[in-house]
Amino acid sequence: xVFDFLRRGAAEKAPEAKASAAGKVVAWQTGGRVxxxxxxxxSLTRTGFSGNPVGFRSVKLIAEAxxxxxxxxxxxxxxxxxHPVLRLMRRPNAAQGKAELLEALFGQLLLSGNxxxxxxxxxxxxxxxxxxxxxxxxxxxxxxxxxxxxxxYTAGGKTHRFPAEAICHIKSFHPQDDHYGFSPLxxxxxxxxxxxxxxxxxxxxxxxxxxxxxxxxxxxxxGQGVMAEEQFRRLSDEIEANYRGARNAGRxxxxxxxxxxxxxxxSPSDMEFQKTKEAAAREIALAFGVPPMLLGIQGDATYxxxxxxxxxxxxxxxxxxxTRVAAALSDWLSGFIGENLVLKPDLDQVPALAAERxxxxxxxxxxxxxxxxxxxxxxxxxxxxxxxxx
Numbered sequence: 001x002v003f004d005f006l007r008r009g010a011a012e013k014a015p016e017a018k019a020s021a022a023g024k025v026v027a028w029q030t031g032g033r034v035x036x037x038x039x040x041x042x043s044l045t046r047t048g049f050s051g052n053p054v055g056f057r058s059v060k061l062i063a064e065a066x067x068x069x070x071x072x073x074x075x076x077x078x079x080x081x082x083h084p085v086l087r088l089m090r091r092p093n094a095a096q097g098k099a100e101l102l103e104a105l106f107g108q109l110l111l112s113g114n115x116x117x118x119x120x121x122x123x124x125x126x127x128x129x130x131x132x133x134x135x136x137x138x139x140x141x142x143x144x145x146x147x148x149x150x151x152x153y154t155a156g157g158k159t160h161r162f163p164a165e166a167i168c169h170i171k172s173f174h175p176q177d178d179h180y181g182f183s184p185l186x187x188x189x190x191x192x193x194x195x196x197x198x199x200x201x202x203x204x205x206x207x208x209x210x211x212x213x214x215x216x217x218x219x220x221x222x223g224q225g226v227m228a229e230e231q232f233r234r235l236s237d238e239i240e241a242n243y244r245g246a247r248n249a250g251r252x253x254x255x256x257x258x259x260x261x262x263x264x265x266x267s268p269s270d271m272e273f274q275k276t277k278e279a280a281a282r283e284i285a286l287a288f289g290v291p292p293m294l295l296g297i298q299g300d301a302t303y304x305x306x307x308x309x310x311x312x313x314x315x316x317x318x319x320x321x322x323t324r325v326a327a328a329l330s331d332w333l334s335g336f337i338g339e340n341l342v343l344k345p346d347l348d349q350v351p352a353l354a355a356e357r358x359x360x361x362x363x364x365x366x367x368x369x370x371x372x373x374x375x376x377x378x379x380x381x382x383x384x385x386x387x388x389x390x
Contacts, residue, residue, distance in 0.1 A: 067102035092130035113181030188287035195280035289317035
């Protein structure tokens, strides 16, 4: 602890001295200007994912749940049990399986608002491998018409240009950008800063024995207004060595004659940092679409139980995300083989939606005014192939 910047030199003489009870006390506080973290992708990922447990768990929860959903492939006539596209999705490259590739894809989309999948082709036709590329290294190269004509990937000081057809760019809606998506981290950036600042405040309190800062007021009995240099240095060294840190928590301070301790600032209970931190955590979860109950955040009464919160999580967050990404991938891959294929999540194999699906199947099955073809269409199933007798 250094006090030099608070102390006037002993050699300086004031031209006029006024009697004031507060004249010998210095109050130190912040200037009130808010300091926000940078909003670029790398900084947001560092502060909102790597350095924030709520952001980290929200992204992991969504990405893992979305990657674990089973996918089905079908066209207008049938649902495929075996197909080259299904084989490619099961083993997209030598280092990753379906779950690893999709988790990386969903993670990039949640963290940056953009996801890029590279197609490695041998000699035309369906790609032999798929790779998810880092969003912070990719940049769009627009053509004269405004649509992307290429993608530049920069790594290790080198830039590689991919043709537009070799990259599947999946992006979130952005109202003010034509080429890049909007990340949930950007919407939650202020709440992340508040949550991280509250955590740093709590850590600082622990390091300083969980006490607010204060001031040592010098009351020289002989009318001396300035503490001697030797006294000042000795007091500073003694406070630094004996009264700071968690190991010195609760240690009584011994004051010499003429010194008085005046605490200042607010206590943690007055500032309600814990409530502020919980409110920021709920805002972060809200930006990602994760019910706070699933993250163990207290004070959320939106859902009556965990089962309802989990069902809402899948219905409102996971399924829309997986459906949109699967549709983009199937449209992109269909262009390589010239087939009109649809890749989508299999809702009948989602445990969280089992009760809803059972009710829907029963409702459709009991609708006698519908034909079998109409019932299959309502359930998302392809039409049955006509037999020779039919």
